[in-house]
Amino acid sequence: MEKRKWGNQTFVTEFILLGFRNLPQLQRLLFLLILVIYLVTMAGNILIVLLVVADRHLHTPMYFFLGNLSCLESCYTSTILPRLLASLLTGDRTISFSGCIMQLYSFGFLVVTECFLLAAMSYDRYLAICKPLHYAALMNGRFCLQLAAGSWLSGFLAITIIIILMLQLKFCGPNQIDHFFCDFIPLLKLSCSDTQLISMVSLFLSFCDTFPPFLLTVASYVYIITTILRIPSATGRQKAFSTCSSHLIVVTVFYGTLVIVYMLPKTNTMGDLNKVFSVFYTVLTPLFNPLIYSLRNKHVNEALRKLVIRPMVMTGLQEGLIRRG
Numbered sequence: 001m002e003k004r005k006w007g008n009q010t011f012v013t014e015f016i017l018l019g020f021r022n023l024p025q026l027q028r029l030l031f032l033l034i035l036v037i038y039l040v041t042m043a044g045n046i047l048i049v050l051l052v053v054a055d056r057h058l059h060t061p062m063y064f065f066l067g068n069l070s071c072l073e074s075c076y077t078s079t080i081l082p083r084l085l086a087s088l089l090t091g092d093r094t095i096s097f098s099g100c101i102m103q104l105y106s107f108g109f110l111v112v113t114e115c116f117l118l119a120a121m122s123y124d125r126y127l128a129i130c131k132p133l134h135y136a137a138l139m140n141g142r143f144c145l146q147l148a149a150g151s152w153l154s155g156f157l158a159i160t161i162i163i164i165l166m167l168q169l170k171f172c173g174p175n176q177i178d179h180f181f182c183d184f185i186p187l188l189k190l191s192c193s194d195t196q197l198i199s200m201v202s203l204f205l206s207f208c209d210t211f212p213p214f215l216l217t218v219a220s221y222v223y224i225i226t227t228i229l230r231i232p233s234a235t236g237r238q239k240a241f242s243t244c245s246s247h248l249i250v251v252t253v254f255y256g257t258l259v260i261v262y263m264l265p266k267t268n269t270m271g272d273l274n275k276v277f278s279v280f281y282t283v284l285t286p287l288f289n290p291l292i293y294s295l296r297n298k299h300v301n302e303a304l305r306k307l308v309i310r311p312m313v314m315t316g317l318q319e320g321l322i323r324r325g
Contacts, residue, residue, distance in 0.1 A: 012171040015100050015190075017093045019084065019180035020275070031088040037287050038081045044290030045070040045077075048300065055303040061139045062128070063300075065121045068148050072110055072117065073286040079106040080181045080282050087180075097171070100182040105163050107181065111258075112209045113155030118251050119213035119220075120147040125244040126220035130227045158209045165198040179275060181282065210258070217251055246292045253288065257281040 020030060052058045052067035083103065087093045127135045172192035179186045184202065188195055224244055231237045257280040
């Protein structure tokens with residue numbers, strides 16, 4: 001274990017991410033699986049961002065927030081998976097102190113931002129379904145920009161406070177983090193300083209940054225479902241529900257795994273289960289989002305067909321003209 005001496009104390013300068021060390025025979029298989037997931041996730045989310053930017057029919061509040069979410073998921077998965085892939089391939093599980101702090105910073109920033117973005121998306125669907133006559137006036141371009149900017153700024157401010165407090169802590173050893181990335185709680189357990197202040201501040205900020213957006217999301221969908229059930233025709237109910245069902249699936253998976261990982265008791269058995277459930281919101285959720293939104297959304301599918309088919313048709317016409325000439 002590499003350490004740095006300061007006076008009579010020795011401080012850790014790098015950590016060891018234990019990850020999935022209890023599955024040595026599956027390291028290469030896990031590498032291939034996660035590599036495929038990473039490539040598909042990046043391709044899917046980047047494609048959605050391109051479609052939202054390129055197709056004027058997707059220049060609406062719903063797809064504006066979807067583009068923000070896809071951009072966030074691309075950054076989110078790139079914060080954790082490249083380092084995990086490197087450790088699975090080479091067996092080197094070490095990460096520098098600064099690298100660990102940067103990973104924690106990026107991860108916390110993006111998680112908090114996603115909470116607020118999902119709340120903004122649910123509010124958008126609430127206005128579209130429950131207040132359709134006032135939707136265009138209420139959800140205008142300026143308000144959409146304010147909601148998106150507020151979401152990103154909230155994530156930045158919350159994690160900056162935590163990181164400032166984290167940098168005041170001392171880490172004297174051991175340096176083994178029982179996780180596959182630098183998560184807050186496993187890292188905090190390794191500190192040899194008094195962690196009471198940062199624990200209280202993180203609890204307060206976690207409550208402020210997750211409970212209000214979660215409550216807004218739940219309240220929005222209570223009103224949405226109530227409004228949908230009042231629609232007299234079955235076709236109308238199905239059409240209304242289809243516009244928000246994809247988002248509801250994403251919200252359920254995201255908050256469900258967060259609750260399991262961070263709210264349940266931290267026993268030895270739950271520690272291994274926490275790693276499994278952490279895979280859901282760090283690896284699988286960013287993968288599912290573009291798949292859910294693209295497969296279940298006809299407007300995204302139409303924009304994708306235009307993006308793929310139109311260049312093919314134009315190329316075919318050009319080749320035909322060349323042959324005739």
